[in-house]
Each structure stands twice: as C-alpha cells, then as structure tokens.
Amino acid sequence: MPRVNRTIVLSLLVISSSVFLLFQLYYYRKYVGKAGPHILSRTGHLTSSDVQWQTVKKFLALAQRFRLPMFLADTAALGLLSQDALRQRDRQVREPHCSFLCTDRPITSFAVYANLWKYDPGFLLAAEQKGFELLQLRGEDPRLASLDTLSGEEIPLHFLLRLNGHVIQVVFLYERSGNYLWHGALRLRAHADRSFAPFKMLDYGRHAGVYDRPQLVLTVLDGLDVQVPHNISRFLSEQRHARFLECRYRDAHNFLQLFPDDSSAAAVDFRRKAKSLLHVAARTLALLDIPFWLSSGTCLGNVLTRKCANTMTSQHDKGMSPRLSHPLQAGSGSAASSHTVVTWTLGSSSGTSGGGQSGAVLCE
Structure with a gap:
C-alpha cells in the first residue's frame, strides 16, 4: 500500500510540473513574445528600439503570410552584420534584445523580387488592418518601353508602411533583359503627403539603381527569421554605386x-x-x-x-x-x-x- 501511494505522489508531481512548464511556455508566447523586448525594459516605456523591433516583426509576419520573396536591404543593419565580432559584441551589451535590426534610424529597408511575386492587393489591406499607414509609389514599366515613348503600364516601385512613427521601405527589384535587377526612382506625386517619411534618409529611391542578383541566406536576427545577402560587403558596395541611367x-x-x-x-x-x-x-x-x-x-x-x-x-x-x-x-x-x-x-x-x-x- 505505501508503494502505491508513493507512485501516485510521484505521478502527481510529474503532472504538476508539466502543467507548470506548459503554463510558462504559454505565458511567454502570448505576452513576452508578442510584446517584444520592451517588457524587459527598466523604464517600462517603449524606446525607439522597441518600436523599431515591433514594427519589423509585424511586417515580417505579414510578408511571410503573403509569401513575399524579400530580403533585408537596410544599409545600416547590414553594416552591423559586416562589422568585426568585437564591435558586434559591444553593441549586444548595450542592446541585448535587438542588436542588429534596431539601428536608431526611423526607416528599415527591405527588397522584394518583383518577378517572383504576383501583386496581391490583400497584402496592403492586411497591413492596414494591422495598423500600418501606407504610401504606394508607382511608375512606368521600362521593360515594356518602345522606341518612341515609355508606353508601359504602371508598376509598383516602392511601398512605404508606417507604424508608430517607424517606416518600412519596400523596394521592388525587377529583372531586366540584361540579367540584372533594377529598381525605379522614388518620385512623389503632387498630392502625396511629403511628411509621411523622412525621404532624404531613404536608402533607395533617390535615383534608379541596378544590382547583380545576390545569393541569399536565411538567418535569425534578434529572434526574427530574415533573409540577407550572402556577400554583404559586395551588396553594400553595389548599393553605393548603383545609379542607373535609362536610355533616351x-x-x-x-x-x-x-x-x-x-x-x-x-x-x-x-x-x-x-x-x-x-x-x-x-x-x-x-x-x-x-x-x-x-x-x-x-x-x-x-x-x-x-x-x-x-x-x-x-x-x-x-x-x-x-x-x-x-x-x-x-x-x-x-x-x-x-x-x-x-x-x-x-x-x-x-x-x-x-x-x-x-x-x-x-x-x-
């Protein structure tokens, strides 16, 4: 009889421990995981890094849902990834929960392979439902240009999504006949809101640009799955000299x-x-x-x-x-x-x- 009681007690302990562990996992996923790194902030207030991390996380969730073939193209974030390990470790001490994506800039840039994604209006609708403010920038498609005029239909060139003051720039890369990737210049229409974003700080859009197709690798940055160029230094070098002149x-x-x-x-x-x-x-x-x-x-x-x-x-x-x-x-x-x-x-x-x-x- 005592042996049976001991077995029951051990079983109850195992069940209780399992329930407690499951509760901890549920609490972490529902509250800490969703709220982001600011939960652990000493001040209890959202910092600019917290806002940037949350905005990027929401955008990446949307991109994954709609299967956007994209990668991180932000020059500041990629610059942190390409620096030596000592400087990366020093930054991790200051920002232990957001070491690479939180760049203290009001903009984070991503690039989309436009040829691999069929434009879905539902993406923008879902973004609005998540609280994002949107600014679409379109232009003529030079791939359909004839010799007498640029008569092609308009295509998406840049999307700007703003949430809590932080802006996500999505630049569309189109494959051209010369086997290179091209993006258009960002030009605001007369009625566009010129205070929507700090346009002078955008990484892309000051002029049209061309790139070799980068080889991508999937990695985890600050707890988020992100694709980045395999050769970051080469991509950043291309970005600095990527100005493109269209034929007249x-x-x-x-x-x-x-x-x-x-x-x-x-x-x-x-x-x-x-x-x-x-x-x-x-x-x-x-x-x-x-x-x-x-x-x-x-x-x-x-x-x-x-x-x-x-x-x-x-x-x-x-x-x-x-x-x-x-x-x-x-x-x-x-x-x-x-x-x-x-x-x-x-x-x-x-x-x-x-x-x-x-x-x-x-x-x-």
Missing part, C-alpha cells in the same frame, strides 16, 4: 528616323562582335574585381541617345579607377605605372573593315 528612347527613335539601321550581313556581324567584345571585357574585369566605366564617346552616344544599343565602332574604351582597382596579374598588364593601357582584340586583327574588334582599359 525618344531621342533614339528620332535618330533612327534620320539614320536607319544597317541591316546588311556585314553590319549585323559587326554588331555581334562588338557585343561579344564588351561582354568579354566586362566579365574579365569583374573576375579581377576591377571597377570600370565605359569611356568611348561613340559607344556612349549610341547606347544612351542614338540607338539604345551597342556602338558601330571598332574601338571600345573602358575606364578604370586606380584608387579602387587591384594590380593586374602578370601577362595582362600592370597598373603600377602612372599611365597604363591594357588592350585586347576579339576576331581578326588584319585591320580590314569589320574584321576585328579591339578594346582598351586606361589606368591613370
């Missing part, structure tokens, strides 16, 4: 009216070789991690104002910044001297018309 389609149309394109076999072959040369040059310099720019006047004129295409010239010049570049490997030239020109040729070098294409990189 109307000028190109007028030029072609006066000077029709040569459709002969020789001209078509010439343009094919020109494109091949530019692609080879760009890939080669990219592999060497050398920033460069197009400096051929004829080529620039054709690309931007005349034909929105490659140049009709046998010489293509690219400029390279000596402050940003690395020394070239032996056999391809040297960047040590004050003036170095690296040249290469694609096709025949006989010097006959259309027989070959040559390129040059000038290092000053």
Whole structure:
C-alpha cells in the first residue's frame, strides 16, 4: 500500500510540473513574445528600439503570410552584420534584445523580387488592418518601353508602411533583359503627403539603381527569421554605386528616323562582335574585381541617345579607377605605372573593315 501511494505522489508531481512548464511556455508566447523586448525594459516605456523591433516583426509576419520573396536591404543593419565580432559584441551589451535590426534610424529597408511575386492587393489591406499607414509609389514599366515613348503600364516601385512613427521601405527589384535587377526612382506625386517619411534618409529611391542578383541566406536576427545577402560587403558596395541611367528612347527613335539601321550581313556581324567584345571585357574585369566605366564617346552616344544599343565602332574604351582597382596579374598588364593601357582584340586583327574588334582599359 505505501508503494502505491508513493507512485501516485510521484505521478502527481510529474503532472504538476508539466502543467507548470506548459503554463510558462504559454505565458511567454502570448505576452513576452508578442510584446517584444520592451517588457524587459527598466523604464517600462517603449524606446525607439522597441518600436523599431515591433514594427519589423509585424511586417515580417505579414510578408511571410503573403509569401513575399524579400530580403533585408537596410544599409545600416547590414553594416552591423559586416562589422568585426568585437564591435558586434559591444553593441549586444548595450542592446541585448535587438542588436542588429534596431539601428536608431526611423526607416528599415527591405527588397522584394518583383518577378517572383504576383501583386496581391490583400497584402496592403492586411497591413492596414494591422495598423500600418501606407504610401504606394508607382511608375512606368521600362521593360515594356518602345522606341518612341515609355508606353508601359504602371508598376509598383516602392511601398512605404508606417507604424508608430517607424517606416518600412519596400523596394521592388525587377529583372531586366540584361540579367540584372533594377529598381525605379522614388518620385512623389503632387498630392502625396511629403511628411509621411523622412525621404532624404531613404536608402533607395533617390535615383534608379541596378544590382547583380545576390545569393541569399536565411538567418535569425534578434529572434526574427530574415533573409540577407550572402556577400554583404559586395551588396553594400553595389548599393553605393548603383545609379542607373535609362536610355533616351525618344531621342533614339528620332535618330533612327534620320539614320536607319544597317541591316546588311556585314553590319549585323559587326554588331555581334562588338557585343561579344564588351561582354568579354566586362566579365574579365569583374573576375579581377576591377571597377570600370565605359569611356568611348561613340559607344556612349549610341547606347544612351542614338540607338539604345551597342556602338558601330571598332574601338571600345573602358575606364578604370586606380584608387579602387587591384594590380593586374602578370601577362595582362600592370597598373603600377602612372599611365597604363591594357588592350585586347576579339576576331581578326588584319585591320580590314569589320574584321576585328579591339578594346582598351586606361589606368591613370
């Protein structure tokens, strides 16, 4: 009989302990988990970091519900991720519950792969129901542009969602025919609320920009699942130099009216070789991690104002910044001297018309 009583007592203790643990888990998920880090604040008041964390959490929950293919593109937050471990550890001491997403800025930026998400008006409706104020910014789709006018339909370029004074910027990245990602400039309409956000502090929208498609990794930041670029330093470097100039389609149309394109076999072959040369040059310099720019006047004129295409010239010049570049490997030239020109040729070098294409990189 005493043995039976002991068994009953042990069973009751196990059941009681389990119920207590389940209650603690329920309390944490319902109150602490939802309320966020400010529960543990000494002052008992919401700080700017608390507001930012809560706003980002609500937005990420919405994005997950509507399956937005997005990643963290905020330069301040990504900058914290790319810093050395010592500085990260020092920040964790000051903000133990929000070390990376709480940047003390009134804006947090995310990027969406627009080609992978079918626009759903229900997303904005759900955001409003969660308390977000919305500002949609749309523009013409340059992918549907003809040579005479930008006649494409309007597409979403930027969403701004504001909650408790903190703004989430959603920038839409569209895949262009050159296998790169493009986002449009942020331009306010005449009736738009210009006090909606601190527009001068936005990471994206001052001008149009282009990016290589970044490889993404899923990680946990401050308790939230977030996708970030795998190579953060490269992405931040691209962001600083991502300004994009659209071709002047109307000028190109007028030029072609006066000077029709040569459709002969020789001209078509010439343009094919020109494109091949530019692609080879760009890939080669990219592999060497050398920033460069197009400096051929004829080529620039054709690309931007005349034909929105490659140049009709046998010489293509690219400029390279000596402050940003690395020394070239032996056999391809040297960047040590004050003036170095690296040249290469694609096709025949006989010097006959259309027989070959040559390129040059000038290092000053």
